[in-house]
Amino acid sequence: MEPIINQIRSRVFQRLHRAAVLPRRKHSGCAEQAAVPATTNSRKNKPTLLVSRLYQPANLRDLGLQGEMTCKSQRLMQQAGLIYQSNPGCYYYLPATVRSMEKLVRVIDQEMQGIGGQKLDMPSLCSADLWKTSERWDLMGKELFRLKDRHGADYCLGPTHEEAVTTLVAHQATLSYRQLPLLLYQITRKFRDEPKPKFGLLRGREFYMKDMYSFDVSEEAAYETYESVCQAYTRLFARLRLRCVQVQADTGNIGGKLSHEFQLPADIGEDRILVCGNCSFSANVETLSQETSDCPNCKTGKLEESKGVEVGHTFYLGKKYSNIFNATFSSAQNKPCIVEMGCYGLGVTRILAAAIEVLSTEEGIRWPGLLAPYQACVVPPKKGSKMDGAAVLAEELVHTLGETLPRLRGEVVFDDRTQMTIGKRLKDASRLGYPYVIVVGQGALEETPRFEVICQLTGETMFLSKDGLLDLLGRVETV
Amino acid sequence: MEPIINQIRSRVFQRLHRAAVLPRRKHSGCAEQAAVPATTNSRKNKPTLLVSRLYQPANLRDLGLQGEMTCKSQRLMQQAGLIYQSNPGCYYYLPATVRSMEKLVRVIDQEMQGIGGQKLDMPSLCSADLWKTSERWDLMGKELFRLKDRHGADYCLGPTHEEAVTTLVAHQATLSYRQLPLLLYQITRKFRDEPKPKFGLLRGREFYMKDMYSFDVSEEAAYETYESVCQAYTRLFARLRLRCVQVQADTGNIGGKLSHEFQLPADIGEDRILVCGNCSFSANVETLSQETSDCPNCKTGKLEESKGVEVGHTFYLGKKYSNIFNATFSSAQNKPCIVEMGCYGLGVTRILAAAIEVLSTEEGIRWPGLLAPYQACVVPPKKGSKMDGAAVLAEELVHTLGETLPRLRGEVVFDDRTQMTIGKRLKDASRLGYPYVIVVGQGALEETPRFEVICQLTGETMFLSKDGLLDLLGRVETV
Incomplete structure (x- = not known):
């Protein structure tokens, strides 16, 4: 054992001063292959919160329900990947x-x-x-x-x-x-x-x-x-x-x-x-x-x-x-x-x-605004759709939000699952209950770009300019 | 029982909309007496953190040591009112x-x-x-x-x-x-x-x-x-x-x-x-x-x-x-x-x-700066001493620190135990290990006011103007 440990150890040591590992890496399989080297983005720039990487809203449809669902909050929280029961009355609180x-x-x-x-x-x-x-x-x-x-x-x-x-x-x-x-x-x-x-x-x-x-x-x-x-x-x-x-x-x-x-x-x-x-x-x-x-x-x-x-x-x-x-x-x-x-x-x-x-509604969680895990979710267009050009605008928007509204840093997630239609992702967003869902679609490509904003607590939908959106989100209370 | 409960209840209800109770109230004894009405300071203005009210650095001299002191950190932490043992290996973590x-x-x-x-x-x-x-x-x-x-x-x-x-x-x-x-x-x-x-x-x-x-x-x-x-x-x-x-x-x-x-x-x-x-x-x-x-x-x-x-x-x-x-x-x-x-x-x-x-030293706790419970302690002169005139300057200083350095809000305590000499309070401050201790004494009354600043981690003492002090504390790291 000892020599193997040392061999591994020295490999590990050599890498200790390499570029920081980013949360996102690409791998092609499960065999022991050469890992793609991590890119060198500074970890100081907080990475965009990607829905595909969050544990575990990305797997909504696959979360089975355990045991008897005795009330709405239990069912919704399990479906949304918020809790998982280990034993009767004992729960994992998920991220x-x-x-x-x-x-x-x-x-x-x-x-x-x-x-x-x-x-x-x-x-x-x-x-x-x-x-x-x-x-x-x-x-x-x-x-x-x-x-x-x-x-x-x-x-x-x-x-x-x-x-x-x-x-x-x-x-x-x-x-x-x-x-x-x-x-x-x-x-x-x-x-x-x-x-x-x-x-x-x-x-x-x-x-x-x-x-x-x-x-x-x-x-x-x-x-x-x-x-x-x-x-x-x-x-x-x-x-x-x-x-x-x-x-x-x-x-x-x-x-x-x-x-x-x-x-x-x-x-x-x-x-x-x-x-x-x-x-x-x-x-x-x-x-x-x-x-x-x-x-x-x-x-x-x-x-x-x-x-x-x-x-x-x-x-x-x-x-x-x-x-x-x-x-x-x-x-x-x-x-x-x-x-x-x-x-x-x-x-x-x-x-x-x-x-x-x-x-909450029967279909989706609604949070007290102050306590929502994330305040907003930005939904870019489906990849390959005719609105695909708006994708870059969506990324820009997330960046602008972070720069302009420091209080919302870490509060905005980006639904990067662009293999899915906007509609399917909106359904997930509705289940998870982000207070504000921002769709960057056809309207964003118009001469005067418009963002579709769904205020989930009231069910209201608005079409806002970037300034209007920043104004709205700037008034969101956080703690 | 029932009528008594209701009587108490209605008294309590009547008061439910009265002025907020301030952390500091005055009472003269233990018998059931009419409490002095709470003053009406807004609770939005975070009250000054008074050493006399903190649990429990004010009682340093009276804290007995429990059981066998097996190491320095255990002894210092118990003496400073940081921990209290309930059972072997189980501790209360104090504020x-x-x-x-x-x-x-x-x-x-x-x-x-x-x-x-x-x-x-x-x-x-x-x-x-x-x-x-x-x-x-x-x-x-x-x-x-x-x-x-x-x-x-x-x-x-x-x-x-x-x-x-x-x-x-x-x-x-x-x-x-x-x-x-x-x-x-x-x-x-x-x-x-x-x-x-x-x-x-x-x-x-x-x-x-x-x-x-x-x-x-x-x-x-x-x-x-x-x-x-x-x-x-x-x-x-x-x-x-x-x-x-x-x-x-x-x-x-x-x-x-x-x-x-x-x-x-x-x-x-x-x-x-x-x-x-x-x-x-x-x-x-x-x-x-x-x-x-x-x-x-x-x-x-x-x-x-x-x-x-x-x-x-x-x-x-x-x-x-x-x-x-x-x-x-x-x-x-x-x-x-x-x-x-x-x-x-x-x-x-x-x-x-x-x-x-x-x-730490044998006599007092020294914290990693980032983790000190409070970053600074302001020590006003003893009541009735010839420096008593500096007392108001000390209070002003705490106010200025809060206004000028938002990051230090909640991080500065005021040692209001003015019945004690500065020396005795400095000894307590040394035990508790506030990174910066600011003495507002004779120097503060001079034409060009000077504050004595003790940097406890290094043991260094400096005499600084108000601007110098603000500059020093403005560079303190917090998390």
């Missing part, structure tokens, strides 16, 4: 999904940091001791994934982190009242052994969640913090242009005194929510002591029921966990006092799927 | 660490995407079936964290994802030779049940890793890809200004024919590496069949031994996994062919800790 999720994370970061949130990252492996101390080790039952390490110590995979964060804060020797409110949050993978995972990313066993925990000097202060988080959540959904209802909710096994859910109204929703037509009252059905259609708040309004997907949840916890773990701060009088807590969740992967669920 | 890690992730993303890498995210829960298919279920022994779900199905927590990614690619019905090379990577938490976790983030049981997998049409093409990844790694460490040695390595239980490690020379390193003084030969000692000081490559040079921390590892895998999982592509002749693979790891949390290990 376009990761892009979208990274955008959502940036929006969440902005809103959480805007109210003073500080981001940390807690271990997934949580010691059983912590969970036994809070008595949730037994309470959580089979929902908790449990395991032992090589020394036989018990752990669970964190589905939520009240215990972990409270013990962290409790171990800070001198948390001063001056440092409060303290808001700590993380955006990490969580684990929950659902009895029946379903609806794709809406009810998985492994998923991303933003969980924030607040620490305050008093109940009053804790309520203020609670409100500021609710406001941040409201702003977040407004930025995503998603209709979201904040309803009074049950506190479940998290505990505490006050709780709200943020629900996206959707037929697929597993929650039943009631909204008063007259006042601001809204509640999850399970919080009401009896089935009623009369509003318990204004007494005059009627409650209307709809189904909702829970995408956020806030809890005022009081001293439930801080008492257990002895999380204290020192007051202005220098006395140790138990801290008041709240906790606040957002389902990150669930928001993505729920947004797709409520915005 | 400053998360900031640094996010910067490292951006650099890695740039380099991986620069060579055509596409980012995905694979489940942590890996089914035992996959690992049994590759025979690593037994091979990995106790290093694998294993668990059962509620239905009794066996899973492990992924320490690496060759099986997972190969089966993903194998399930893509029509991967065309035109789509290759395909480079898929993720930056996720990995799990390894180390027998003796130690050295803080250098050898943990739960850690972040970047793992990339390449798919190519031929051995030749796979070597080219292998090289391009090695080059990207070399560029990455060069951008971090870390000396990194690429050495020939053992393929371990990953398997395959060719492997290199990327080692940061450090006394604490667990690997012994040999570097020839005469040619480019370098190797991990364990790859050599016998202890030797003569270079097996040039035959004339002498091998020098040093210790290294492995921060990256590349493997040419060939068809090892693609054969097992039948991962094929269709050739130009439309024939199914087994794909050639490589895999490439970077220890994300390990790079952070290793960089701190090699750059």
